[in-house]
Amino acid sequence: xxxxxxxxQDIDKLRQDIKKEKAFLFKRLxxxxxEYKKEQLPDEHPKASTTYMGIxxxxxxxxxxLTKQKHYLDEAKRWIFTCVKYxxxxxxxxxxxxxxxxxxxxxxxLSYDWLKEDLTETEKEKLxxxxxxQAERMYDFKIKTEGEGWSTNFxxxxxxxxxxxxxxxxxxxxxxxxxxKKWIECAKENFDYVYSVLPKDGSDYxxxxxxxxxxxWLFIYxxxxxxREGIDYFKKCDFLKNTFYYxxxxxxxxxxxxxxxxxxxxxxxxxxxxxxxxxxxEYKNGHAQKLANLVSKKFLYKExxxxxxxxxxxxCLFELLFYDPSVEEEEFDNLDLVKYFxxxxxxxxxxxxxxxxxxxSFKTSYPGGKTQWENLWKLKKEKNINAxxxxxxxxxxxxxxxxxxxxxxxxxxxxxxxxxxxxxxxxIVDGKGYVDEGQNNIWKNYTEDMVAEIxxxxxxxxxxxxxxxxxxxxxxxxxxxxxxxxxxxTKKSHFIILDELESEKEHTYTWVMNADxxxxxxxxxxxYEDGPAQMVLYNLSPIETEYDLSENVVRAIMTTQEPDKFxxxxxxxxxxxxxxxxxxxxxxxxxxxxxxGDPYLNIxxxxxxxxxxxxxxxxxxxxxVFLYSKDKGIKxxxxxxxxxxxxxxxxxxxxxxxxSLK
Numbered sequence: 001x002x003x004x005x006x007x008x009q010d011i012d013k014l015r016q017d018i019k020k021e022k023a024f025l026f027k028r029l030x031x032x033x034x035e036y037k038k039e040q041l042p043d044e045h046p047k048a049s050t051t052y053m054g055i056x057x058x059x060x061x062x063x064x065x066l067t068k069q070k071h072y073l074d075e076a077k078r079w080i081f082t083c084v085k086y087x088x089x090x091x092x093x094x095x096x097x098x099x100x101x102x103x104x105x106x107x108x109x110l111s112y113d114w115l116k117e118d119l120t121e122t123e124k125e126k127l128x129x130x131x132x133x134q135a136e137r138m139y140d141f142k143i144k145t146e147g148e149g150w151s152t153n154f155x156x157x158x159x160x161x162x163x164x165x166x167x168x169x170x171x172x173x174x175x176x177x178x179x180x181k182k183w184i185e186c187a188k189e190n191f192d193y194v195y196s197v198l199p200k201d202g203s204d205y206x207x208x209x210x211x212x213x214x215x216x217w218l219f220i221y222x223x224x225x226x227x228r229e230g231i232d233y234f235k236k237c238d239f240l241k242n243t244f245y246y247x248x249x250x251x252x253x254x255x256x257x258x259x260x261x262x263x264x265x266x267x268x269x270x271x272x273x274x275x276x277x278x279x280x281x282e283y284k285n286g287h288a289q290k291l292a293n294l295v296s297k298k299f300l301y302k303e304x305x306x307x308x309x310x311x312x313x314x315x316c317l318f319e320l321l322f323y324d325p326s327v328e329e330e331e332f333d334n335l336d337l338v339k340y341f342x343x344x345x346x347x348x349x350x351x352x353x354x355x356x357x358x359x360x361s362f363k364t365s366y367p368g369g370k371t372q373w374e375n376l377w378k379l380k381k382e383k384n385i386n387a388x389x390x391x392x393x394x395x396x397x398x399x400x401x402x403x404x405x406x407x408x409x410x411x412x413x414x415x416x417x418x419x420x421x422x423x424x425x426x427x428i429v430d431g432k433g434y435v436d437e438g439q440n441n442i443w444k445n446y447t448e449d450m451v452a453e454i455x456x457x458x459x460x461x462x463x464x465x466x467x468x469x470x471x472x473x474x475x476x477x478x479x480x481x482x483x484x485x486x487x488x489x490t491k492k493s494h495f496i497i498l499d500e501l502e503s504e505k506e507h508t509y510t511w512v513m514n515a516d517x518x519x520x521x522x523x524x525x526x527x528y529e530d531g532p533a534q535m536v537l538y539n540l541s542p543i544e545t546e547y548d549l550s551e552n553v554v555r556a557i558m559t560t561q562e563p564d565k566f567x568x569x570x571x572x573x574x575x576x577x578x579x580x581x582x583x584x585x586x587x588x589x590x591x592x593x594x595x596x597g598d599p600y601l602n603i604x605x606x607x608x609x610x611x612x613x614x615x616x617x618x619x620x621x622x623x624x625v626f627l628y629s630k631d632k633g634i635k636x637x638x639x640x641x642x643x644x645x646x647x648x649x650x651x652x653x654x655x656x657x658x659x660s661l662k
Contacts, residue, residue: 001227001228001229001230002227004065004113004114005109005110005113005168005171005172005224005227005228006110006113006168006223006224006227006321007227007321008223008226008227008321009321011065011066014066015066015067018066018320021323021325022320022323022325024296025296025316025319025320025323026066026320028296028313028316028319028320029059029062029063029066029316029317029320030063032059032313032314032316033059033060033063033072033075035313036056036059036060036075036079037075039056041053041078041079041082042082043085044086045086045087045088045089045090045091046091047091047092047562048091048562049091049099049100049309049559049562050083050086050089050090050091050100050103050104051099051100051103051104051309051310052103052309052310052314053079053082053083053103053104053107054083054103054104054105054106054107054108054165055103055106055107055310055314055315055317056079056107056314057076057079057080057083057104057107057108057110057111058106058107058108058110058111058317059314059316059317060072060075060076060079060111061076061080061110061111061114061115062110062114062317062320063076064076064114064115064118065114065115073115073118076111076115077115077119077123080108080111080127081123081126081127083104083108083130084108084126084127084130089101089104089105089134096134096137096138096141097137097138097141097142097162098150098158098162099158099161099162101134101137101138101162101165102138102161102162102164102165102166103161103165103310104134104165105131105134105135105138105165105166105168105169106161106164106165106168106169106220108127108130108131108169109131109165109168109169109170109171109172109173110168110172111127112124112127112128112131112172112173113171113172128173128176128177131169131172131173132173132177132179132180134169135166135169135170135180135183138162138165138166138183139166139182139183139186142162142163142166142186143186146385147383147384147385147386148385148386149389150162150389152379152385152386152387153387153389154190154193154194154197154387155194155197155198155205155368155372155387155389156206156214156389156392157206157210157213157214157215157217158389159190159194159389160194160214160215160217160218160221161214161217163186163187163190163191163221164187164217164220164221164224166183166186166187167183167184167187167188167221167224167225168224169183170182170183170184170187171184171224171228187221188225188231191221191222191225191233194218195218195222195233195236195237195239195240196237197371197372197375198218198237198238198239198371199239199341199343199344199369199370199371199372200238200239200242200343200371201238201242201246201341201342201343201344202238202239202241202242202243202244202245202246202341203243203246203341203343203344203346203369204243204246204262204344205262205344205365205367205368205369205372205390205392205393206262206263206392206393207260207261207262207263207264207392208247208250208258208259208260208261208262208264208269208270209258209260209262209263209264209265209266209269209270209306209308209415210262210263210264210392211243211246211247211270212247212269212270212271212272212275212308213308215243215272215275216272216274216275216315216318218239218240219240219274219275219278219279220318222234222237222240223278223322234282234283240279240282241279241282241283243275243279244275244276244279244285244287244288244291245287245335245339246341246346247270247272247275248287248291248332248335249339249341249348249350250270250348250361251270252267252359252403252408253350253353253354253355253356253357253358253359253403253404253406254355254406255291255294255299255355256268256298256299256302257270258270259348259359259361259401259403259412260401260411260412260414261346261361261363261394261396261399261401261412262392262393262394262396263392263394263414263415263416264412264414264415265306265307265308265414265415265558265567266306266307266414266415266567267408267414268302268303268305268306269303269306269307269308270303270306271291271295271299271303271312272312272315273292273295273296273300273312273315273319274315274318274319274322276288276289276291276292276295277289277292277318277319277322277323277324278318278322280292280323280324280327281322281323281324281327284327285327285330286327286328286329286330287330287332287335289327289328289329289330290329290330290331290332292319292323293329295312296319300312300313307558307565307567331353332353333352333353335353337349337350337351337352337353338350338459338464340454340457340459342370342454342457343365343369343370343371344363344365344369344370345363345364345365345366345369345370345397345452345453345454345468346361346362346363346365347361347362347363347454347457347464347466347487348360348361348362349361349362349464349489349495351404351493355406356404356405356406356532356595357404358402358403358404358405358493358593358594359402359403359404360400360401360402360489360495360593361400361401361402362398362399362400362466362468362487363396363397363398363399363400363468364397364398364452364453364454364468364469364470364485365397365452365453366451366452366453367390367393367443367446367450367451368390368393368443370453373451376388377448388441388443388444389441390441390443390444391440391441393443394412394413394416394419394423394424395419395420395421395424395426395433395434395437395442395473396412396421396424396426397426397452397468397470397473398426398427398452398468398470398483398485398499399412399424399425399426400425400487400497401425402495402535402591402593403593404533404535404593404594404595405532405533405534405593405594405595405596406531406532406533407530407531407532407533408515408516409515409528409530409533409535409593410425410513410514410515410535410591411514411515411516411569411571412424412425412514413514413552413554413569413571414554414567414569415554415556415558415567415569416554416556417439417440417556417557418438418439418440418556419437419438419439419440419442420433420434420437420438421433421434421437421474422512422552423514423552423554423571424512424514425512425513425514426470426512427483427485427499427501427509427510427511427512427587428509428510428512429474429475429478429480429501429503429507429508429509429510430478430507430508431508431510432474432475432478433474433475434473434474434475435450435473435474435475435476449472450472450473451472451473452468452469452470452472452473453468453469454466454467454468455467455468455469455484456661456662458661460659461491462490462491462649462657462659463488463489463490463491463647463659464487464488464489464491465486465487465488465489465661466486466487467484467485467486467487468484468485468487469482469483469484469485470483470485471483471484478503478505478507479503479504479505480501480502480503481502481503481504482500482501482502483499483500483501484499484500485497485498485499486498486499486500486628486645486661488626488647488661490624490647490649492618492624493592493593493594493601494590494591494592494601494603494616495590495591495592495593496588496589496590496614496616496626497587497588497589497590497591498586498587498588498626498628499511499585499586499587499588500584500585500586501584501585501586501587502583502584502585503583504583505583506581506582506583507581507582507583507585508577508578508581509577509578509582509585509587510575510576510577511574511575511576511577511587511589512573512574512575513537513573513574514552514571514572514573514574515528515530515571515572515573515574516530516571516572517529517530517572518549518572519537519549519574521547524538524539524540524605525537525538525539525600526539526547526574527600529596530596531596532595532596533593533594533595533596534593534594534595534596534597534598535591535592535593535594536591536592536600536601537574537589537590537591537592538589538590538591538592538601538603538614539576539588539589540588540589540590540603540605540606540612540613540614541576541578541586541587541588541589542586542588542605542607542612542630543578543582543585543586544578544579544580545576545577545578545579545587546576546577546579547574547575547576547577548575549572549573549574549575550572550573550575551570551571551572551573552570552571552572552573553568553569553570553571554568554569554571555567555568555569556568576589586612586628588612588613588614588628590603590614590616601616601617601618602616602617603615603616603617606625606627606636608635608636609630609635610629610630610631610633610634610635610636611627611628611629611630611634611635611636612627612628612630613625613626613627613628614626620651621651621652621653622649622650622651622656623649623650623651624647624648624649624650625646625647625648625649625650626645626646626647627641627645627646627647627648628644628645628646629643629644629645632644634646636648641658643660643661643662644661644662645660645661645662646658646659646660646661647659647661
């Protein structure tokens with residue numbers, strides 16, 4: 001245990017390090033503290049979120065602790081005692097017992113510990129009394145609401161942030177207020193369970209933006225607990241070790257932007273240098289060190305434009321304390337180009353680690369991911385705890401997002417409070433999608449069997465093949481028996497996407513793809529051109545189809561505390577539907593992302609008595625033939641095959657390889 005809470009290093013050495021190895025991060029801190037002096041603090045609690053006030057207090061307190069410059073102390077007290085005089089923390093929703101209160105509780109807890117020797121007795125007692133009042137409110141609410149709400153929403157950012165704020169307050173004053181031990185123990189019990197049921201692959205169903213906002217606190221609490229009590233979850237929790245790679249693989253190829261599955265307020269939000277530096281330090285991870293330095297040097301102020309507040313700039317205190325200069329950077333090009341996060345059913349395919357590379361993300365999962373879904377039902381059955389806090393998950397199973405040449409080509413709607421399958425790149429049925437869609441949390445009435453999952457994942461040297469199945473998610477009156485999406489990538493420029501649908505009833509099935517621009521339509525091709533990028537979609541469906549184009553505007557309020565603050569996405573949507581209603585439907589599309597002006601591929605539709613598919617002429621005399629059986633067995637080019645799905649590769653007219661996909 002160190003002299004000061006949360007600071008796990010010798011304070012005198014740290015005071016020297018900020019002049020040397022940590023000088024660039026100290027610069028971040030003192031520049032941020034200069035900005036605080038310009039702020040006019042409201043006498044009454046503002047209607048907006050006050051999360052920024054807690055972290056401001058902590059930053060200023062750390063600046064004083066490191067320099068002993070009185071102006072930092074004076075400014076810290078201005079922020080601290082502005083918070084203290086507010087009778088309540090928070091506005092509109094869960095006042096005193098949610099995020100604003102938790103951020104302030106955390107910040108003022110650190111400030112109390114770091115400044116208490118330099119506060120007057122009156123100031124010290126006033127601050128301590130307010131911390132006790134707010135922490136008791138938070139603790140009482142947690143105890144009273146166990147079984148519902150954030151108290152037992154163990155996979156949600158509200159639980160992590162609120163419990164960390166309570167723990168920090170406890171450690172700050174427990175020597176003077178022994179009752180605070182109950183806050184500490186409550187947080188320890190909470191996180192002991194949380195860390196045990198996080199997905200081992202590091203994936204996060206809430207999406208990249210809530211990962212950077214919420215998962216950060218999993219690292220902050222683990223750091224606090226390790227520093228205070230020597231309990232090291234960095235060694236025991238696989239999520240903490242692996243989650244950096246979830247974030248890295250959900251970076252767009254330019255690394256500045258991100259792949260926005262889940263609730264993502266915009267495409268630029270999502271970097272957390274604090275997490276990256278902590279991962280680098282704990283695991284000697286050079287990839288994390290590289291991304292942290294890249295963000296710090298090149299992307300910092302772009303990330304600061306994020307709509308998610310307080311944002312990256314106020315997190316400077318964590319960066320300074322977490323950074324380990326001894327960790328050497330490691331290039332990303334030694335990492336796999338295909339990554340499968342099994343718990344979330346997330347498959348990422350990259351053409352390279354170049355900034356103009358093609359990036360394809362595909363997702364099919366249990367609600368919240370497999371580990372969460374199984375444990376949610378276990379909690380409900382064994383302890384009667386309702387922990388189904390899945391409001392940041394979208395009905396996006398079997399959806400995909402494509403980037404290439406520094407451009408988004410197939411997009412997601414991002415943030416939404418009335419989520420619908422039709423806002424994603426999926427198939428809808430008679431215009432309908434999931435059970436209970438059109439509201440914020442559609443999963444609360446789902447039964448245990450209503451899951452989607454990856455049925456097949458194969459990643460071989462010459463191809464990647466994925467099959468996602470999600471029929472159980474759809475509205476029951478549709479009587480849908482099958483919605484399997486097959487994705488085949490042969491390590492070349494194109495992606496083959498086959499959708500097989502079957503119902504007990506006849507339907508109009510509609511293939512949906514959203515983009516930033518409308519396509520040019522020529523024959524069976526939909527040609528998307530956007531700046532430096534191009535994508536050609538070849539519609540090769542064996543059943544007659546028709547299409548339409550429309551604009552879909554998704555607008556959502558970001559927080560109930562600020563009803564005038566919203567985010568908006570304008571999507572240009574392609575619908576491809578079967579002309580005649582049917583019980584069975586197959587869509588076959590080949591997507592070819594690349595650079596603007598790339599020559600179109602020669603792609604021919606195959607449709608015979610036994611099979612349908614595509615013949616794709618590549619380069620160097622190579623031809624690929626994808627075939628899918630209409631019943632059992634395939635006849636093609638004078639040969640008979642017993643397989644249901646085949647990839648045949650030709651070189652100069654001769655069969656080079658036959659790959660059975662089932």
